[in-house]
Amino acid sequence: MSPSAITPEGGSESSVSLREVGEFRLIDRVTTDRVQPDTTVLGPGDDSAIVAAADGRVVACTDVLVEGVHFRLDWSSPEQVGRKAAAANLADVAAMGAVPTSLLVGLACPSSTPANQLEQLADGLWAEASSVGAGLVGGDLTSGPVIVVSVTALGSLQGRAPVLRSGARPGDRVAVCGRLGWSAAGLAVLGRGFRSPAALVNAHRVPEPPYAAGPAAADAGATAMIDVSDGLLADLGHLARASGVAVRLRSRSFTVPARLAEIGSALGLDPLRWMLTGGEDHALAATFPEGAELPPDWVEIGAVEAPDDAGRAVTVDGRPYEGDQGWVHFAKS
Missing domain, CATH: 3.30.1330.10 (PurM-like, N-terminal domain)
Structure with a gap:
């Protein structure tokens, strides 16, 4: 790009305003x-x-x-x-x-x-x-x-049926594809005044959604799917309520990446909380029929059940998760 293309005579490219x-x-x-x-x-x-x-x-x-x-x-x-x-x-x-x-x-x-x-x-x-x-x-x-x-x-859709939030059924498997917690960890680093580790900071600056995993999940028979933008627990809660079901997650199914573990230890924060409640990674979460083969790079993290008497949409290891479930718009404004 030629600087002179938008720079009036006597001005510098970095200082020229939209007004000019x-x-x-x-x-x-x-x-x-x-x-x-x-x-x-x-x-x-x-x-x-x-x-x-x-x-x-x-x-x-x-x-x-x-x-x-x-x-x-x-x-x-x-x-x-x-x-x-x-x-x-x-x-x-x-x-x-x-x-x-x-x-x-x-x-x-x-x-x-x-x-x-x-x-x-x-x-x-x-x-x-x-x-x-x-x-x-x-x-x-x-x-x-x-x-x-x-x-x-x-x-x-290229001929596919759309995968809605409302299609999950009891007995389905719950799976995710993509990074979880990286953007939240990067935000925590930036909030402390640091600019490294670069991998986490850049994950907050520019997410890396697994775009191809969406159509692949649809082709594999996914019954429901959602973009994880506000946090895994919050977004699976949207999916569970839309489907009239309960989602039961297993903490042992989550592998905390070394980068998240290291920075969590340094900041005195729980990296699993970032993975469960952190937003803006834009991973995909979906449900698949019991016995269905998951597409490549999808990881099973739980199961879909009928709603219980307490009306709990999402639990972790059989219990409600304590604290924030994810980002809530207007709650802190």
């Missing part, structure tokens, strides 16, 4: 010469995009990331924020058993925001979308007091 560059010039910079997938019939530049939907159905979801709530630019680069915003939505598409096809992005920010920050954020959105063969097909840019990124993801 202008809305449409910036949009041109972040959309021109980008490679779109075959599913994009018409990309950015018109009143609406056109995305092919050969299946006849479109999976759609939206997430909003707010500066100071979901990310901090002193902890994450704009490119990492873009990747994180895309990943949160692409994981939701995968949790339906679908394959992502495209993203729409709404962005609000102060007019004083450096234009190169927004270009880097867009680079992150494009990079994460491209990693799963999706495109960024349109969006909107407006002013606001802080940076707010709203992403809508579209996906294709």
Whole structure:
């Protein structure tokens, strides 16, 4: 990218604001010469995009990331924020058993925001979308007091039946695929003023959802599935209530990674709690029929039972888990 492309005479790339560059010039910079997938019939530049939907159905979801709530630019680069915003939505598409096809992005920010920050954020959105063969097909840019990124993801079921939260049945196996607790551990490290170990800090900055595991689980007969965004216990609670069942987890089925154990010991915190209640790793949790073979990289962690008289949606080793179950929006605002 040539700095002179967005730098007025006498200015430096890092100091030029959106006010100086202008809305449409910036949009041109972040959309021109980008490679779109075959599913994009018409990309950015018109009143609406056109995305092919050969299946006849479109999976759609939206997430909003707010500066100071979901990310901090002193902890994450704009490119990492873009990747994180895309990943949160692409994981939701995968949790339906679908394959992502495209993203729409709404962005609000102060007019004083450096234009190169927004270009880097867009680079992150494009990079994460491209990693799963999706495109960024349109969006909107407006002013606001802080940076707010709203992403809508579209996906294709490719002929599959969608895997809903409401399909779990007593006797099913409960399994997960992807990292658990890494983002929460990274957040704890950052909150103590440290920037290492890098593997954990970067896990908070940019999640690594197992996108392909969603369609694979659907093909393997998964009865219910959910993206772990707010914490495993919290999200399995959503699944259990939607299905009218109880989920019983076994702590012995969780292997605490060495990295989590080491930093947990250093900070005096329980790494298993991060795995059970930490959000933003965007692992996938699903239920499978009893006796079904799990797809590669899925790990069984419990079972589905009929609800008990106490109405406990999720238990660990037969007991309710003490303390927070995961992130609850508005509870601490």
